[in-house]
Amino acid sequence: MLPSRSMLNDIDTTTQWLLDRTRHRPKIAIICGSGLGQLAEMVEEADVFNYKDIPNFPVTTVVGHKGRLLIGILNGKCCVCMQGRFHSYEGHHMYKLTFPVRVFAKMGIKLMFATNACGSLNPSYNVGDLMIMRDHINLPGLTGLSPLVGLNDERFGARFVALSTAYERKLKTLAKEVAKNLGYNFIQEGVYMMQFGPCFETVAECKMARTMGADVMGMSTVPEVTVARQCGIRCFGLSLVTNKCIIDENTDVVANHEEVLEIGRMRSKDTQNLVYAMTGALDLEEYGVTNNNHEKV
Numbered sequence: 001m002l003p004s005r006s007m008l009n010d011i012d013t014t015t016q017w018l019l020d021r022t023r024h025r026p027k028i029a030i031i032c033g034s035g036l037g038q039l040a041e042m043v044e045e046a047d048v049f050n051y052k053d054i055p056n057f058p059v060t061t062v063v064g065h066k067g068r069l070l071i072g073i074l075n076g077k078c079c080v081c082m083q084g085r086f087h088s089y090e091g092h093h094m095y096k097l098t099f100p101v102r103v104f105a106k107m108g109i110k111l112m113f114a115t116n117a118c119g120s121l122n123p124s125y126n127v128g129d130l131m132i133m134r135d136h137i138n139l140p141g142l143t144g145l146s147p148l149v150g151l152n153d154e155r156f157g158a159r160f161v162a163l164s165t166a167y168e169r170k171l172k173t174l175a176k177e178v179a180k181n182l183g184y185n186f187i188q189e190g191v192y193m194m195q196f197g198p199c200f201e202t203v204a205e206c207k208m209a210r211t212m213g214a215d216v217m218g219m220s221t222v223p224e225v226t227v228a229r230q231c232g233i234r235c236f237g238l239s240l241v242t243n244k245c246i247i248d249e250n251t252d253v254v255a256n257h258e259e260v261l262e263i264g265r266m267r268s269k270d271t272q273n274l275v276y277a278m279t280g281a282l283d284l285e286e287y288g289v290t291n292n293n294h295e296k297v
């Protein structure tokens with residue numbers, strides 16, 4: 001289903017519904033990937049909403065994605081946090097799965113941190129590494145699937161969106177500095193390729209992706225970042241390597257979601273600490289936030 005004028009109006013309704021129910025006025029959005037939902041537990045003074053109670057919100061169906069929106073304070077900054085995200089393979093139209101990002105834009109969000117679980121193609125990466133997303137390859141996008149297909153509402157941004165600056169350089173630099181201060185020796189920087197899912201890749205697909213320049217494979221993040229960029233939100237992407245993609249036809253080892261969740265739990269504290277420290281170190285004025293009041297006036 002393509003976006004209609006009434007669906008575009010739904011964004012206004014949902015935004016107002018949330019703003020009427022929280023005293024917070026967030027400037028940063030955080031999306032928790034598979035197994036990374038613990039990130040949300042760091043949010044203090046949180047107003048918590050189940051997705052099923054928020055008008056027009058989709059619902060999550062994937063294990064490891066709790067389905068709650070938290071609005072509160074993280075290391076001195078006001079944030080909205082998605083504890084659980086939506087994926088195309090769940091059957092959501094890309095327009096619908098990125099609906100929360102448009103709501104965030106309306107709420108006044110200036111920065112978005114999107115996290116995800118991924119499989120690694122780069123042989124120098126290890127399971128448990130955190131990869132700063134230098135860039136992405138949008139396989140569904142290149143083959144005709146984008147959240148920006150259909151009616152474009154100019155209130156949100158241009159018809160044609162430049163993505164050569166999809167991931168904010170300053171945020172990548174900040175992440176590297178913060179990781180160094182934390183003493184992390186498991187940080188990588190590379191290219192994330194999104195495939196539609198829900199199947200993990202074949203050996204031939206992994207070989208193709210590697211040849212095309214991807215360091216890791218995943219099934220999310222790119223639609224959210226695409227919409228965020230259309231709305232002028234600056235983005236940071238963080239991928240947790242939960243498994244190695246299988247590039248050998250002669251092995252019986254296979255990827256599985258349980259392993260993804262387990263590695264997520266294992267690196268949960270380190271991921272939390274990185275996001276927490278980055279949030280604290282941000283100078284929001286650099287991102288156009290002139291009024292840093294946490295609460296509505």
Ligand SMILES: O=P(O)(O)O[C@@H]1C[C@H](O)[C@@H](CO)O1
Pocket residue numbers: 032033034035062085087115116117118197218219220221256257260
């Ligand atoms: O939401 P993310 O991208 O972190 O989830 C990944 C991709 C699939 O949804 C799932 C596969 O285990 O984890």
